[in-house]
Amino acid sequence: MRKTRNRPVVFMLVSLLILLAMACSNPKQDNEGQVESKWAGLSDNELLDTIQYQTFQYFWDAAEPNSGMARERIHMDGVYPQNDQDVITLGGSGFGVMAILVGIERGYITREQALTRYQTIVGFLATADRFHGAWPHWLEGKTGKVKPFSKKDDGGDLVETAFMIQGLLTVAEYFKDGNAEEKQLVADINQLWKEVEWDWYTQGEEVLYWHWSPNYGWEMNFPVGGYNECLIMYVLAASSPTHPIEPAVYHKGWAKDGKIAEDTIYYGMSSVLNFYEHNDDPTGPLFWAHYSYLGLNPKGLVDQYADYWKLNQNHALMHYEYALDNPKGFDGYGENQWGLTSSYSMRGYAGHHPGDADLGVISPTAALSSFPYTPQESMQFLRYLYTEADSLIGPYGPYDAYSHSSNWYLPRYLAIDQGPIPVMIENYRSGLPWDLFMKNEDIRNGLKKLGFSSPEMN
Template sequence: MRYLIISSLLLFFTVGCSNTSNRATSSSQKSWKDLTDQQLLDTLQYQTFRYFWEGAEPNSGLARERIHMDGVYPQNDQDVVTLGGSGFGVMAVLVGIERGYITREQALERFQKNVDFLANADRFHGAWPHWLDGPTGKVKPFSKKDNGGDLVETAFMIQGLLTVAEYFKGGNEEEKQLVADINKLWEEVEWDWYTKGEDVLYWHWSPSYGWEMNFPIGGYNECLIMYVLAASSPTHAIAPEAYHKGWAQNGDIANDTVYYGLNSVLNFYGNENEPTGPMFWAHYSYLGLNPKGLSDRYADYWKLNTNQALMHYRYAIDNPKNYAGYGEKQWGMTSSYSVNGYAGHHPGELDLGVITPTASLASFPYTPEESMNVIRYLYTEADSLIGKYGPYDAYSVEHEWYLPRYLAIDQGPIPVMIENYRSGLLWNLFMKNEDVRKGLDRLGFSYN
């Protein structure tokens, strides 16, 4: 079923797109005030979808790492494709089909381009790097030693691709071929190789530096989906021990704390003064993996994510550092642009007075009322923070700072998680995948 939002789109085209500075005008502010909550969600989803549709790198059709409306970029950075952000982006394109922004045929053509590019791009034991050069498909080093396979970014990409495959698997011959091509990519990822023969998964491997980055992934963070997919692989599955011993740290992951009257459920940092993390931890793994009804011996994942979002909300209300702007309409911290470069904001020591809209907006399934407060504030009281692709990446009232810039990894979760709240689209698709269900069973999960 498609959800046509003609009135909202016409409103956006007349008062949003007409402004060449990519800022909303005072007339758009007045118009946005007249929208219902559902119309505001329509507008936000459409704008953020456009990042991945109109703003895509042309050769690959995948997501650019960043889009700066001020035109100021790091050297040779405009053509960099981000793997994780592209995984979020292909899911945003599915939202575009269902919401009537594009046709199924247009999306199929884009997905064919994406998959063809990924099949011919640099891979390392089946894993893509963090960044690829869009025109050539060659690795673009994320850092000196990070010039090979990135298993976490690969997991985010595979999560998106498997969701696309579920959407098209009952279709025509062209669509079935797309599904077959996606499954081939899925089966070629050597998840088990990235254990080094140990009971844990490693984040990176480089053809030049081997395992020198030495980043075994254990303890709670954004990487749950990687372990689920690694256990689900039909060709290169890891043993359950890697999950229980490596990721769950022999059960120590379940040593939670209490913060603002809420249980953290899992052990985020092992430090009572830092009991929660940046909000992307509640987003990236759960764009397809449905936390509703999801549990294992360590956690109820709906409670985990809802409590994390409410911790951020209550922290902003309390505002222990007395930053200007914090409150019920301005809350949520995550890794993003910041007043001095890039930072991993979260309550506590790394609260720098910066609000990142994706933190609350992509938390809509967990905190619909609290997140709606932020959406309405941005569109009706702070419209200078809204551009062509939705809210800009980050801002600070305290430091009187913002830049008209976007990051794929922050824009992508917004339309996807809002759609999961509204219709359950991406959750329903991903959770139908038979391999994924087998992997969850192997790891001892209960799920809907």
């Protein structure tokens, strides 16, 4: 049985630091317009404690109460254009169940408190709308009924389901040697895992499809292939003990018969895989380096197409070098402000990345969730936020996005952007989420089946 590190002393110290900081006077401007720091005296570790605690709270205190899951968005200004403040997100909640593990390990909550919350979440998921075992992108938190993401996107979303399953399997590894209640939780999670019909989402072809609707069938017509954020979906599909895909689905569908490995040189670094499949520029939004790797450990992970550590580290460093170069001349870009990913913007939600898609918007999750790959560069950004721009920090950590060039930000959050922050920082600090997920025997078997090797599989 894994020993639990409930650390109330650590929790009290972190809470005290945050309360002291928030009790300070409002941000003041110096002659150059810089914000005076509320957190200037904190060490690097204390800053990491602070941001992990705040972002964890998005998934704990701010969770939708009936389901225990993460709200799609939290707008501190109270403006919800779609009146969707109680809509919950499957992918963001998958990140959130991993953030709750961080809360246990860092002493923010007890193991028993987490167990109760997980029982609520898993019980809700067992009765919520599913479509051949896959949940939709959004659910109504009060009822468990599907909330259409768009007109035809009112059924199963296999990618969002994969993000949830990644999180649940990590939780199951944490509790599998526990007491009777904890073992029952693990059994309930494994039942949900076994019920996802991954192979059905191929339509009998050698590729996985993202969506299926009971009203519109396969009309969304989104085969998932070429590199993006969806590697974990293929790994889980190959690993399923009940509805697995054949290796050809990975190699022909995802890897495009090897074309996925046609790399590009950008800022002197190899892209490792082909980002052009989905972009006009030779790199992508940084969430591609995060979502599949909250549990799937890229350190030493290799298959015939890529070294996944090099892939993700280069991806993050390309964003850093792009900010230093700042070819569009946006205000603020540089060693302390970097990282582009999909987030809010002055034009609504947008897919930011270097090149034509760059609107001058920095999304804090991009650099902060890259801590394992770029610890020095990510720490520079974290310290900038908390010591020079703390008006951009709210109760659940940094707000979603900002632009100095457009003099724009909103006090708003998105679950899919807050969720990777505490989890990837924990992977940097202790490796706990990676260690847990990579211990799962189904996952090990699936990775071997697809031709992966990893030090954690030996």
